[in-house]
Amino acid sequence: MSVFTGWRAALRIARRDAMRAKGRSALVVAMIALPVLGVTAADIAYRSVDSTEAEKLTARMGSADALFSDPGLGPLQQMPDGNMYDAAGKEAPDGEAPPVDMSTAFPEGARAISILSVPASVTTAYGLTDADITEVRTSDRMARGKIDLVEGAFPHGTDEMAATEPFLKSSGLHIGSRTTVNGAGRTYTITGVVEEPDDLKAKQLYADPGAVIAPWQAAADRDRKVLPPNTGSTEWLVEGSGTAGIGWGDVLAANKAGALVVSRQVVLDPPPDSEIPMARTITDYTPREPVEVSTAAVTVVAMTVLEIVLLAGPAFAVGARRSRRQLGLVGTCGGDRRHIRAVVLSGGLVLGGIGAVTGVAAGLLLTVAFRPLIEDWAGQRFGSLLLKPTELLVIAVLGLVTGLLAALAPAIVAARQSVLESLTGRRGVRRSSRVLPAIGSGALALGVAVAAYGGTTGNSTLVSGGSVVAELGLLACIPVIVGLLGRLGRRLPLSPRMALRDAARNRGRTAPAVAAVMAAVAGSVAIATYMSSSLAESDHDYTPMLSKGTMVLSAVDTEAAERLPLARAAVERNIAVTGGHADFSRLWAGSDCSVYYEDESRCGSLELVKPTGKGHTCPLNTKGAKELAARLSAEEHRAMMRSPACMDEYLSSGSFSSETNNIVVGDAALLHTYAKLDDPAAAAALKAGTPVLLNRAYAKNGEVTLKAVHTYNAKDTRNRKLHPGPARKTTDRLKVYVADAEYAATPGIRMIMPQRTAERLGLHTARSGTVYAVPGPPTDAGTQSVSAAIEQAGGGIWLQTENGPGDREDVILLILTLFAGVVTLGAAAITTGLAKADAEADLTTLSAVGAPPRVRRSLSGFQCVVVALTGVLLGTAAGLVPAVALRLVDQRKALQAMRIEPMESAFTPIVLPWATIGLLAVAVPLLAGVLAAVFTRSRLTLARRAG
Known part of the structure; x- marks a missing residue:
């Protein structure tokens, strides 16, 4: 019998066996098709969203032949795509060139419409x-x-x-x-x-x-x-005469007239460099390099294949055992081990092929069906539904190969069985290999070490490789770990004890399912941990404009401040304010520079002088800052950045004053509402006329130095009458109440001064706005209602809110959790179903000796819990390895940036996603156990036990 004939017979046997065991076959097809479906949908969606150059041009200029604009340079030269351009002369013209007469720039016979x-x-x-x-x-x-x-x-x-x-x-x-x-x-x-x-x-x-x-x-x-000024220069959509479009010659002619042109024809078919004047003058232009496949992408694909193999492998193993008599008959008919291996592998080939085709077709159909949702999530329409036949073929082949790999181990095991064992149904007793766990332990230790070394040296390739090796090592240790589970049930009730012992006794079935759960959970925990840590880092680096949980009404001038009562009434009517409000006034010396900006040299100034020395000067902003940064760890640098001396270097000036001194006039209500300083001593100090200093770096011996230059603009007749004579300078030392160091982070305020103290110092004040405490950002309806009321009253008042560091990516974390949960439930359900099919004789014996009917339900439930919980715990440990190592890579990069720019933050925390871990470690195993118990029949029809 030729090789081809043998495989043809094996394929025919595998096809008939698949049709005979439809449930098990559907399970394997689903395990292979689902990941293929996901990869197919992701590939089509990515290719469709990643528009081609022609689609990008259509989105930019519609159906026009070209987009004309005036950059204000006069005659210019440009690259064909219009992304680089410059004045045509050796030097750019002084100031902005006069507007281009576009009638001279358009090609003859062209038609144009403007966009403004x-x-x-x-x-x-x-x-x-x-x-x-x-x-x-x-x-x-x-x-x-x-x-x-x-x-x-x-x-x-x-x-x-x-x-x-x-x-x-x-x-x-x-x-x-x-x-x-x-x-x-x-x-x-x-x-x-x-x-x-x-x-x-x-x-x-x-x-x-x-x-x-x-x-x-x-x-x-x-x-x-x-x-108000235009948001951008006017653009024109231009359509050439006839079908010629806008060529490179038309672009050069338009450049001479001062117009910048993006032509569809030129971008898609650019001229040679010899015809591009600008190409001869630039030296730093480099074309974009092709994007290479990242190590992370390769790792994800490898782990996906491994996960499918682990999930589908037990199904093939049970199928081979259920068909062992048929395989024994193959041996009695003259077939040898390679023929038996061919039969089992053919099952993988048949089911893998069906799963691959089904997955690709379903992925395409689902992408078409959910196209509007994908486009809304991506924020742009597909240019077209772009299909890459080569990529889809590779995905299908990957599914087919995955089916073969899943059947490989069961094929080898089936081929090793003797004909007598296959015909009688006896499994024999085999000792577990001691070599594999030893190798796995070594690989686990080596992988963790390599990943840690890659993290500390900043090598992400080593991190990826080490993480994969560590996970493979842990996979090799799983049979031993599962074997130890049986010893944990000695003092437990019947059902959990049987579940643990069944898992330990049937490691070939339990270990792959636990490994599959571990692989899925490891990936989800790794990504969730990295994202949670990155979000904590972005929260730390975010510079708030206002204090958290506050909203500010601020007037642009004294006239607008008179309308603040109307604006406050509108706010309190339309927006939920929970913690009261506080009025504040701005403070200045001499003329008000925010009003008389035409003659800034005749404006006054007010400065809060910062002392020098330790505790006052930020070491990261001095001459030896780089040398200091080279000696600091990330935590030491973070502590220094958050000190009062350095905090003031990067905090926003806020919305309280146009002056840079960040001094406002207010009372105890401002302390409570905005600074969140509930200190009776501070409130008493303000009431007694003593300013409250929020940033203690400006105080020395409990005093601050305030320098004022009283200079008056000629238009400032009111204040000039109050302060006649030449300009004068004053320096005052004020005793202040110094707040704790944590209040130095209050955005926009360094010091709060009482009204009477400002008057005593000869400074000018004007009511400027109101601060509100709010439970969260107001709704669009609320802010629009307030804006309408302000405009109706005369305008000049701004409503500002603190929205925080931006949208959270909780949706992605939720999707990861759901994915890992679904795989966990699926793997646990597969294992439970295989266990029931594999242990039908034992369950029959239990019923025969009088076990209560609920034992079957509780046994199934605990079998599910054992697989799910073990896999989740191992997966959590495995997922932390790449996440921590990648954060170490980020920390190294941040430290390098810090040593170049000492004021750059080097804070790279590692934050565990406890919500995700809690759901996976507690909720999912319990849900798996409950579902398995609910869907398991309590009673079993007794039959005569075989053998």
Whole structure:
């Protein structure tokens, strides 16, 4: 019999066996197809979101042939893609060149439409909000692909607008609603919903050219107001005459006229360097290097394959045992061990092929079905559903090979059995290998050491390699660990004792399932730990504008401050404020520089002088800072950065004063509401006229030095009358109440001064705003209502909130937890099902000797718990190895950056995701046990035991 004939027979036997055991076959197909499905969907989604150059051009310029703009340089030269450009002369012109007459820059016979954006305030269903309004003829065919209609109709005429969906959601408006542009005095009807395919989260309004800016300019000229500057220079979408498009010659001609051009034809088919003038003058231009496959990606793929093998392997092993009589008959008919191996491997080939094809097809269908959700999550539309046949074929082959690998170990075991054992059903007794655990222990220690060394030396490749070796070593130790479980049940009740002993006795079935859970949990814990640590680092590095849990109303000038009572009433009516409020005043010497900015040399100044010496001067901002940083550890550097002397170097000046001294006038309410300083002694000091210093680095012997220059602008007639004569300088030493070091981190305030102390020093004050304590950031509806009330009262007041360091990535952590939980439940369920099928005779015996019916349920539940809990605990330990090592890599890089720039933060914490670990270690095993107990039948129909 030839090799081909033998394999053909083996494939036929495997196909029939798969059809006969449909449940087990479906289980194996699902185990192989699910990861293939995920990889296929991820590949198609990634390729579709990662737009081609042509799709990027369409998103930027729609269906036009080119995008023209005026960078204000006069005649210029550029690279073909328009990303690099410069003035054509040897030196750039002084100041901005006069605007380009685009009629001279456009090719002859070309057609163009303009795009111009302006910032504005518009009315909403709740009040008033800021938005960018773009004037462009959205109905023109050249705008297709850049601005697409989703619902309704494009605007036509001077009284219509279109809006994006994010703007409508935040404003409470809809198609048919009317909105008024503040300042222009004109109301517009929203006629349609549009979107920018490359930015689905944009909050924009669109109108035809001349619909907004012209009446706005007319109203500004009538009221003698100055319009806000444009958000960007005007651009033009240009369509060439005929079908020729805009060529390189047209681009060079436009450059001479002063226009920058991004041409579709030129970008997709660039001219040779010899025809590009700028290419002869630049020396630092380097093309982008191709992206290489990262070590992390290879590691993920390898661990995914390993996980499938571990999950599907036990199913093949049980299948081989259930078919051992059939395999014995193959031996009696003249087949040798290689034929038996071929039969079992053919099962892997058949089921692997079905799983691979099913996974690729399902991945494609699911990507198509969930395309809108993927696009919303990515924030952009697919240019097209891009399929790479080669990549999909590789994914399918990977699934096929995975099926073969999963059947490899069971094939070897089945081939080693004698014909007599196969025909009689006896398994024989084999000792566990002592070599494999020894090798595994060595590999585990070696992998941890290599990963740790890679982390301390900053080598991420060593980290990845060491982590994989450590996990493989732990996998090799799992049979021994499972064997030890049997000894833990000596004093336990019947069901948990049987579950532990069954797991220990059938290590070939239990160990792969535990290993599969461990692999899934290890990856999830590693990523979750790294993300949690990175979030803690970003929280530390974040510079807040306001104190946490506060909101500030601030007036731009004295006239606007008179409207603060109306603004406060609007805030208290529309926004939840929980901890009261506190008024504050700004403080200055001489003329108010924030008002009389035309002649800054005639403005006064006020300075809080910082003493020199230890405890006052930041060592990281001195001459020997680099040498000092080279000697500091990350924790020492962090402690120094958070000291009062250094804290002031990077904290924001806040929203309390236009002065850089960060001194405000307030009372005890400001201490409680904003600084969160609940100290009766500090409140008493303010009441007695003693300033409270929040940053103790400015105090020496309980006193601060305040320098003031009383210089008055000619326009400041009020203060000049109060302080006639020449400019004068004063230096005052004030006794202060020094707060604890932690309050130096209060954003925007160094010192709070009582009103009467400011008056005694001859300083000027003016009510500037109000601080509120709030439970969280206000809603869009609340802020828009307050903005409308402020504008109606006369404007000039700003509402500012502290939103924190940005959106948290809790969604990703949740997805990782769910993924690991699903794999854990699946592996535990597979093992429990295989255990039931494998131990049917033992369960029959239990029923025969009078065991209660609930024993079957409780036994299944505890079998699930054993597999899930063991795998989760081992996976958590394995996942911490790469996470900690990668954080050590980050710490090394941060230390290197710190030694170059000593004020750079080197804080790289390692934070465990306790919520994720708790869910995996407690909730998931309990859920697995409960589900297994619920779905297991209590009673068993007795049958005569075979053998």
